[in-house]
Amino acid sequence: MANASPQNSNDELSDEPIPPMQQLLDNPFALLFLGVAMPTVLYIVWGVMEIVGIPIAK
Amino acid sequence: MAVNRMFRVCPATGFKVHEPAEALMKINAVTAVVALLVGGILALLVILTRWQTVHLLPADAFYMVLTAHGLNMLVFWIIFFEVAVLYFCGTVLLNSRLATPTFAWVAYALMLIGALVNNYAVMIRGDSSVMFTSYVPMGAHWSFYLGLILFAVGALIACFVFLGTLVVAKAERTYNGSVSLVTFGALTACIIAVFTIAAGAIILIPTFFWSIGLISHIDSLMYRTVWWGFGHSSQQINVSAHVAVWYAIAAIVFGAKPMSEKVSRGAFLLYILFLQLASAHHLLADPGLTSNWKIFNTSYAMYLAVLASMVHGLTVPGAIEVAQREKGFNKGLFEWLRKAPWGNPVFSGMFISLIGFGFLGGISGVMMGTEQLNLIIHNTIYVPGHFHATVVVGTTLAFMSLTYFVIPTIFRRELMFPGLAKWQPYLFGLGMSGFSLFMMGAGTLGVPRRHWDMSFAGALMQHEFPATAWLMMTLMAITGLVAIVGGAAYLLITVCSVFIGKKITTPGFKHISARDNAAAPVSLPNVVVPSHGNIGTAGFVAPGTFVLAIGFLISFVLYYFVNWKYLSTVWPLN
Structure with a gap:
């Protein structure tokens, strides 16, 4: 690797499979889904369910 | 449909700038600065009223001014500027054209109309002094909510124009591999903005219907819970955007490369996943929501976002240190x-922003996000002290320092008053740091936020604050005035430079017209990261940053435990 020309290095790099994490980070719409789904479920839906579950005063 | 592919090459930076995107960046940035001017004048009135010796405004005017100040600063100034940042990161940094400039103009028009309508409701009608939070059942005029909804729809369209630009850039292969780290930071801000605006729509649209009588009742706890998904997350857009600006300025001023792209991108991913959950810390004193929900959202999950901020706080100065040491500044630690x-105000503003955000805003944010400790300072003036450290010292100062780079490159004007520009970040940054600190000090002593008269003159129930609290409020006002002078200097420099500054004309200036399916020629950066060579000491390439990080951690731990000690004295548990 150390003695390879830049062209060869680039070719070798382009042949390597892209790691799954990088595929995720390169996909803006997957990130958009995660970034909206996580707080929607953990903050809003969970919070709203707790409020809905409060007994109404008689 | 004809696609405008007109680019110009910036002679100073070599950036290829898409001209329709450039016009949109300019108009959004200029509008942002106008909102900052309005918000700044209102800030002066707020300070001179809460400074009890002056006590300038009567109560009703104070609450009106405070409402307008919050909205102009926290929403309009910041988000107009962030849209300009999104367009810059999507087009200039990726050598791409802007997707659908027409929709971007529609977005701008909606945001502008929304901001004007909201300001009309608050300042001209005068019947919507409901604060930034606008908690029900305290009602504002319907135009207050309509203005916010229009603004949010416009901002949402702008986010999708940015996402569309990423698609265009990828399709037209204007960059190789992954988008740049700065653009990734802008993408993070964009994603958080989409959630923020959706949360705002979920609660503000029914509230608008309530204000015109179509809905009879809105539950106040439901409102608060969903509203904070909008209100707090909107400030998380700022965090992501200003961190992206830090990385950009480190690269612009020093040619600094991130110490580890993987780690920095991982930190932005933590922001995407967890940062918005911190909204729950506004509800820590509310009955009805369980401790499970509160603790998970503010502690378990938020600490992952805090980890991400500490990663950025380490890697940005670390990258600067490595770049400086490679230039030969390799002696000792600092x-x-x-x-x-x-x-150079581009650097000094950014660095003060980084330190102020971390030490003042970050540490106080974690303290406030702890359920028990939150009781000490809930609804006191400590809270605005914290968010002035994050949003004003952190975000506003970072945006100000970016402006000093943008004026010659995007606006193509020479900076006017360069001597004043040199001092402006110090005036504003240090003034605002003192302002935040003294507010936090007064809040720790129990001084309430959003309160017209801390002397409670004529009130049925009296309360006397300790003399130190009065001293803190006076010091807050004085340092606040220093920050106002710094803000006025920024406005003077930017407005004069943009409108009457000397035009930069360079023989190298040229337009490029690229045909359909042929992207603008791109000079790609070298993807091979060279080794750092023989720099640093004791095996650390950035030992100075390491020492700063240790100092930060010690401050963090000490402050955290001091507050537990304080809690034990205010709770009569013995």
């Missing part, structure tokens, strides 16, 4: 920092 260009 030669790299001493020899940094402290007279």
Whole structure:
């Protein structure tokens, strides 16, 4: 690797499979889904369910 | 449909700038600065009223001014500027054209109309002094909510124009591999903005219907819970955007490369996943929501976002240190920092923003996010002290320092008053840091936020604050005035430079017209990261940053435990 020309290095790099994490980070719409789904479920839906579950005063 | 592919090459930076995107960046940035001017004038009135010796405004005017100040600063100034940042990161940094400039103009028009309508409701009608939070059942005029909804729809369209630009750039292969780290930071801000605006729509649209009588009742706890998904997350957009600006300025001023792209991108991913959950810390004192929900959202999850902020706080100065040491500033721990260009407002503003955000905003944010400790300072003036450290010292100052780079490159004007520009970040940054600190000090002593008269003159139930609290409020006002002078200097420099500054004309200036399916020629950066060579000491390439990080951690731990000690004294548990 150390003695390879830049062209060869680039070719070798382009042949390597892209790691799954990088595929995720390169996909803006997957990130958009995660970034909206996580707080929607953990903050809003969970919070709203707790409020809905409060007994109404008689 | 004809696609405008007109680019110009910036002679100073080599950037290829898409002209329709450039016009949109300019108009959004200029509108942002106008909102900052309005918000700044209102800030002066707020300070001079809460400074009890002056006590300028009567109560009703104070609450009206405070409402307008919050909205103009926290929403309009910041989000107009962030849209300009999104367009810059999507087009200039990726050598791409902007997707659908027409929709971007529609977005701008909606945001502008929304901002005007909201300001009309608050300042001209005068019947919507409901604060930034606008908690029900306290009602505002319907135009207050309509203005916010229009603004949010416009901002949402702008986010999708940015996402569309990423698609265009990828399809037209204007960059190789992954988008740049700065653009990734802008993407993070964009994603958080989409959630923020959706949360705002979920609660503000029914509230608008309530204000015109179509809905009879809105539950106040439901409102608060969903509203904070909008209100707090909107400030998380700022965090992501200003961190992206830090990385950009480190690269612009020093040619610094991130210490580890993987780690920095991982930190932005933590922001995407967890940052918005911190909204729950506004509800820590509310009955009805369980401790499970509160603790998970504020502690378990938020600490992952805090971890991400600490990663950025370490890697940005670390990257600067490595770049400086490679230039030969390699003596001792801090030669790299001493020899940094402290007279360049692009750098000094960014570095004060980084330190202020971390030490003042970050540490106080974690303290406030702890359920038990939150009781000490809930609804006191500590809270605005915290968010002035994050949003004003952190975000606003970072945006100000970016402006000093943008004026010659995007606006193509020479900076006017360069001597004043050199001092402006110090006036604003240090003034605002003192302002935040003294507010936090007064809040720790129990001084309430959003309160017209802390002397409670004529009130049925009296309360006397300790003399130190009065001293803190006076010091807050004085340092606040210093920050106002710094803000006025920024407005003077930017407005004069943009409108009457000397035009930069360069023989190298040229337009490029690229045909359909042929992207603008791109000079790609070298993807091979060279080794750092023989720099640093004791096996650390950035030992100075390591020492700063240790100092930060010690401050963090000490402050956290001091507050537990304080809690034990205010709770009569013995």
